[in-house]
Amino acid sequence: MTQANHVSQFALLKQRRFAPFFWTQFLGAFNDNLFKTALIVVLTFDAASWTSLSPSMVTNLIPGLFILPYVLFSATSGQIAEKYEKAALVRFIKWAEIAIMGIAAVGWLTHTLWLLIVAIVAMGTHSTLFGPVKYSYMPQQLKPDELTGGNGMVEMGTFVGILLGQVFGDVIVMHGSLGIEVVAGITIAFAVLGLVASHRIPVTPAPMPDLRIAWNPVTETIRNLKHSAGNRTVFLSMLGNSWFWFYGAMVLAQFPVYAMTYLHGDHSVFVLLLTVFSLGIGAGSLLCEKLSGRKVEIGLVPFGSIGLSLFGIDLYFASAGYGGHAVSATVALDALGMLAQQGSWRIVFDVIMIGVFGGFFIVPLFALIQLRCDPRHLSRTIAGMNILNALFMVAAAGVAILLLGQGLTIPELFLATAVMNAIVAVYIFSLVPEFLMRFLAWLLIHTVHKVKVIEAERIPKEGAAVLVCNHVSYVDAVVIMAASPRPIRFVMDHRIFATPILGWLFRTGKAIPIAPSKEDPWLLEKAYVDIAHALHDGELVCIFPEGRLTTTGEINEFKGGITKIIERSQVPVIPMALRGLWGHLLSRSTDNLFERAFRKGLRSRLALAVGAPVAPESVTPELLQREVLALRGDWK
Structure with missing residues (x-):
């Protein structure tokens, strides 16, 4: 569907109400993941010189410590985002990021693990504070017909930032004798760049400046979720958003072992899978504006869900037909070697399309929450959703451990996740038929x-x-x-x-x-x-x-x-x-x-x-x- 006076979502990057905010969140996502990935890689390949814990314990502990503040502090961060002017709040968060990276730099240079662990928890807290500000800022600065495009740009920027941070974090510490020193310096530099960008964010008034902050995270979380549950469409959209993070955690967590064991690849194969998935998410997020006709089109959500299941199922069958099984177990293929194997491009295509349809699924849900939620409660709603996201990701880890423990292979886990997604989609769309109805209408006018x-x-x-x-x-x-x-x-x-x-x-x-x-x-x-x-x-x-x-x-x-x-x-x-x-x-x-x-x-x-x-x-x-x-x- 086309409309008159169409302006591309990319034009927002030329406007002060969006561009400084976009680059601030992009640099933050990049820095978070560069630091976190660098620490995981160092402790995986050089664990003995840092700690007596096993590498597998450390690589699972660090993501858990990063997520922990989402559970503990999201309720408080949502209230803070409602009470204070958002531009000043973002700058405060960016100053905190510089301080955190300074602590991390001391940890890197002195080989002190506990300082790096403190920095990981602090960066998780930093991200917890920024999340409600991030998604409640856009409805205040963007018009309703710009929300889908703006969310698409932000999701694209976030996932590209995550991807680049992970790649650079891995490459820097794995190559060169000064890798740790470079990480210490570059994370501070990017935190400073984020602060510079944040100073251009326009004044965005607090929705509830007189709000009294309730510091008990348990009671406030329950109150937030109860309030959100009063708006059925918003609450089920929150659950749909959290389900996407469950799906993503189930799939992405398997990529390292999948790349090594099933694709017979080295670390570059894992990076390839991560790259194409992130680019798929970015492409799907950007396509949402065009496919939605510049409005919040929730008809894309069932479309995205169908794609997540179809390509998840096909990834199982593509894995069975992969030609790399004939490669000797003693030979680790690099990314180019893996792509030369029979059936490899089908696997890559499936991973890309899971990302693309993930973008179709997630962007309209964010825009719908922003549009239908009470503006005075939006930050707290986003905070409540962040808690749900964290709990769903923890649940994904538990389900994956349980299913793998029952003897499922990783391709079978992909299949099980895709089937679960189909069941959850049918359930959610039966509760809110508006999603499915809009999908049928959207399908008619786009086919x-x-x-x-x-x-x-x-x-x-x-x-x-x-x-x-x-x-x-x-x-x-x-x-x-x-x-x-x-x-x-x-x-x-x-x-x-x-x-x-x-x-x-x-x-x-x-x-x-x-x-x-x-x-x-x-x-x-x-x-x-x-x-x-x-x-x-x-x-x-x-x-x-x-x-x-x-x-x-x-x-x-x-x-x-x-x-x-x-x-x-x-x-x-x-x-x-x-x-x-x-x-x-x-x-x-x-x-x-x-x-x-x-x-x-x-x-x-x-x-x-x-x-x-x-x-x-x-x-x-x-x-x-x-x-x-x-x-x-x-x-x-």
Whole structure:
């Protein structure tokens, strides 16, 4: 779907309200992972000179210590992000990062492990403080139609920063006699760069400056989660986000052993898998804006979930067909050698696509939480989600240990994770059918049609309104649904609810059935009552005032039902017109079915023109019919 006045998400990198924040978070993600990876590599390959603990114990301990502050301090960090101005808070966090890296530098240079452990925990605390600020900053600085693109940029920057930090952390300490000294210096340097970037972040007022901070993390966490649970869509989006981190932890944690044992590769093969996964996440995150039509399109979430399962399953089968099994166990393939093996490119493709569809899954969820959450509680909601993320990642480690202990191979673990993802997706989408409904609408307008929305910003982002539109085909409501940034309650002829697919779709979307007074006067009156309740609750309601599909392509007379609706509910009315649907297979055109099927062609062009709001006191059926006819023009 395209819209007028489209501006690329990359243009945000030229604007002060986004660019300094983007580079601050990118440099932070890079520095975190450079330091953490360097420490893990050093303690893996030179453990004896640092500690008596085994390398396997240390490599599992360090990530655990980094995650620990998320559990302990997220509740407090969410409150801090609500109470204080965000630009100043980010600068404080960046000053803390410089101090932490200074402590780490002393640890590196003096060979003192406990100082490095303190720095790991402190960096975890630093990231815990930054997380709620990071995701609550964007809704304050970006417009609603920029949220998907902005989140896509941030997710891309985060994962590329993580990737580069891990690669550089590994390369620096593994090559050269001064590797440790270089790490000590470079982490301080990048912390300083992050501070410099943060000084350009514009003032972003605190949503709740009078908030009294509750320092008990347990009670505050419970309070946060209870508050979030009150908004069903937001809470299930939080759980969906945490599930993605469960899925990612299950898969990524296996890459080192998978690269060595199943792909018969050296360390460069592990780096290759990590690289293509991170680039996949970045590509999927950036594609979200284009695929969503610059709005928060939660229809991408089921699409992402389907891809995570399909390519996770295929990774299991691709592993079985990998030609590297014929390589002698004494030979460790490098990345180029692994890519020369039969079936290797299928494995790489699967890993990339898991990343791409992961981006489709995660970016709309973040944007939906930002859009639907109470702005005064957003930072605390993000903090609560960070706790859930940490718990889900810990659970992923436990499940992986349990399944591997039961004799599953790593490819079988990939398969089990993909199947679990499918089960969880079906469960979540059954609880919130809006996700699946939007996916079906999104699928229609991205496979069969190419839709241009004209003046889409006239569809109100919040508050009650009645949308009125010409009625051309059985898919009119689906096209309008896909164009809207928020859910719509459609008023539909009761007979359509008896059709197998469309009936389920509209029941799922809480459409309001209506019947003529001669046919069912009780249902007619109930429809008016349901419409009044929906408008009282601040929802959008869409009606087709003609009362039936056109049989000629022309707009029929508008009925008087709109007058009754506005008499009960004084809300604005938004006229809209569909263009290009006449002659569609699901219209009532009498032309030959075969000709109609091929006349439009694949990816036929459609348009939805949105008019200026009409004040309730000016609404008449005749005025609205003239407005819709003018919007449609000659293109039927």
